[in-house]
Amino acid sequence: MSTPYDTLLLQEPSKHVLLVTLNRPEAANAFNTVMAGELYDLFETLALKPKEIRTVVMTGSGDRAFCAGGDLKERNGMSDADWQAQHLVYERMVRAIIACPLPVIGAINGAAYGGGCELAAALDFVYVSKTARFAQTEVRIGIIPGAGGTQSLSRAVGERRAKELILSGRVFDAQEALEWGLANAICPPQELLPTVLTLAENIANNAPIAVRQAKQAIHKGLQMGLADGLAFEIEAYNRTISTQDRREGVLAFNEKRAPKFKGE
Numbered sequence: 001m002s003t004p005y006d007t008l009l010l011q012e013p014s015k016h017v018l019l020v021t022l023n024r025p026e027a028a029n030a031f032n033t034v035m036a037g038e039l040y041d042l043f044e045t046l047a048l049k050p051k052e053i054r055t056v057v058m059t060g061s062g063d064r065a066f067c068a069g070g071d072l073k074e075r076n077g078m079s080d081a082d083w084q085a086q087h088l089v090y091e092r093m094v095r096a097i098i099a100c101p102l103p104v105i106g107a108i109n110g111a112a113y114g115g116g117c118e119l120a121a122a123l124d125f126v127y128v129s130k131t132a133r134f135a136q137t138e139v140r141i142g143i144i145p146g147a148g149g150t151q152s153l154s155r156a157v158g159e160r161r162a163k164e165l166i167l168s169g170r171v172f173d174a175q176e177a178l179e180w181g182l183a184n185a186i187c188p189p190q191e192l193l194p195t196v197l198t199l200a201e202n203i204a205n206n207a208p209i210a211v212r213q214a215k216q217a218i219h220k221g222l223q224m225g226l227a228d229g230l231a232f233e234i235e236a237y238n239r240t241i242s243t244q245d246r247r248e249g250v251l252a253f254n255e256k257r258a259p260k261f262k263g264e
Contacts, residue, residue, distance in 0.1 A: 007035035028068035069114025121152035
């Protein structure tokens with residue numbers, strides 16, 4: 001993708017894979033209004049281009065931080081009304097990322113505090129560096145996680161653990177993130193991004209409509225009772241039957257060759 005952003009670095013390391021780097025290293029990649037707006041714009045755009053990009057990887061610039069949360073220097077001195085108005089941009093950003101039909105994988109390369117921890121919890125799944133640290137620090141400055149954290153973190157680690165982390169604001173490390181379900185795997189720092197990019201490429205090589213439908217079935221199903229979730233799964237399954245990719249996948253299997261999926 002060629003759209004220029006001031007706070008995001010976009011690269012395509014392999015076909016159909018987009019690497020998004022939060023690029024404010026001077027501020028530990030903290031969110032400001034511009035970054036939140038650019039992430040919203042990016043993910044709204046990605047939702048319209050599922051054939052061009054099939055998998056997204058998100059990481060932070062440098063090795064110190066994935067994202068240090070909201071930029072409190074920008075917020076210093078804001079009126080209540082200005083703070084609320086700015087936070088709407090953050091809310092829209094998180095909703096766009098969660099609603100993205102494409103798989104969005106985190107490569108958490110350092111500190112993920114406040115909004116950075118919320119962002120990690122909102123992604124489809126994350127791999128983390130051994131040096132990664134997490135914290136929901138909002139209660140320490142008089143607010144609560146307001147970019148999905150009370151919802152995404154509790155879904156990732158469970159209600160009781162989320163309450164402990166959010167109400168205490170304590171820092172927890174990569175091992176605890178793994179044990180509690182926030183992280184899928186821990187990698188040595190130098191192996192983190194190559195590992196995640198390889199995984200992203202493997203996902204991108206699968207039938208893209210099937211991948212998107214599977215993600216949606218999981219996401220929607222968790223918001224329903226079991227019977228409704230199973231019914232939604234069948235609807236998603238049936239949407240894949242009529243695709244060219246389904247025909248190609250079966251044909252390739254029988255011809256003992258790799259399938260050539262087109263997202264059709």
